[in-house]
Amino acid sequence: MSVEERDPHTGYLTTGHEWNGIKELNTPVPRAVYFFLIATALFSLGYWILMPAWPFGSGYTKGVLGIDQRQIVSQSIVEAARDRATWTTRIQQASFADIQADPALMMVVRETGPRLFGDNCAACHGADARGNKGFPNLTTNSWLWGGSPEAIAETIRVGINSAHPDSRVSQMLAFGRDGMLQRPDIENVVAYVRSLSHADLATDKTVADRIAAGNTVFANNCASCHGPDGKGDPSVGAPNLTDAFWIYGGDEQTVFDTVWGGRQGHMPTWEDRLSEVDRKILTLYLVDQRMAQ
Numbered sequence: 001m002s003v004e005e006r007d008p009h010t011g012y013l014t015t016g017h018e019w020n021g022i023k024e025l026n027t028p029v030p031r032a033v034y035f036f037l038i039a040t041a042l043f044s045l046g047y048w049i050l051m052p053a054w055p056f057g058s059g060y061t062k063g064v065l066g067i068d069q070r071q072i073v074s075q076s077i078v079e080a081a082r083d084r085a086t087w088t089t090r091i092q093q094a095s096f097a098d099i100q101a102d103p104a105l106m107m108v109v110r111e112t113g114p115r116l117f118g119d120n121c122a123a124c125h126g127a128d129a130r131g132n133k134g135f136p137n138l139t140t141n142s143w144l145w146g147g148s149p150e151a152i153a154e155t156i157r158v159g160i161n162s163a164h165p166d167s168r169v170s171q172m173l174a175f176g177r178d179g180m181l182q183r184p185d186i187e188n189v190v191a192y193v194r195s196l197s198h199a200d201l202a203t204d205k206t207v208a209d210r211i212a213a214g215n216t217v218f219a220n221n222c223a224s225c226h227g228p229d230g231k232g233d234p235s236v237g238a239p240n241l242t243d244a245f246w247i248y249g250g251d252e253q254t255v256f257d258t259v260w261g262g263r264q265g266h267m268p269t270w271e272d273r274l275s276e277v278d279r280k281i282l283t284l285y286l287v288d289q290r291m292a293q
Helices: 031-050 069-093 096-100 103-120 149-158 183-197 205-221 252-261 276-292
Strands: 014-019 022-025
Touching (some): 069 276, 096 103, 096 276, 183 252
Antiparallel strands (some): 014 022
């Protein structure tokens, strides 16, 4: 091949390679490439000298600067624990009202609460705390056992129908399955109950007789727990039947199934799993989420 042929346009020699009349030029390597190669080599040499780099036997070269990433991480953990101890002590000693009035502590609640909720509560109540079928929506004011911080904290501590000796206990009777009410009575009380939260049903003349009959059934069988006006009773965990928030569903068939077969929800106790501080933070996070809606 010819290596002495020079391209007339650029002045560079050719390599002798040709494809379909196109000849390859023997162009020099750009100076920028040499610059970056030299810079990389110098950086590598400097890093090797200054930082931990080469392994040997059971150890490694420590470097002139003596930097130890394990020591840095360990120190960071110690500092984080020290910082945490400062605000955990304040949260543990302060009342719910005092914490809510302290912007710095509420910032801790808003930063830590989502992690606690996601790790312990989201599987049942949903990542957005809006609940699932059979699990309450925690972003509303419709709380079975009361929505004050103190009431919420106690529910988290002891659970509902849980193994805790102080557990909150609640059960909806199976009026149909256990023969306490006949099917017509159940259908009537279902119509009445649904009319409490559905204004269109309350004024529907086609079901007026069923609603009236259901009112009597409700007064004789349900009012002792849900109250004469159907607004519930937090002291026994009886839900408010006049709002739009239903744990299992507010359609006719689901309400019928509830009255017929009863309900008994379950919430585990978190006293052994979460510390008092974590339960406080989780409580205030839920209150904060509800207020933000």
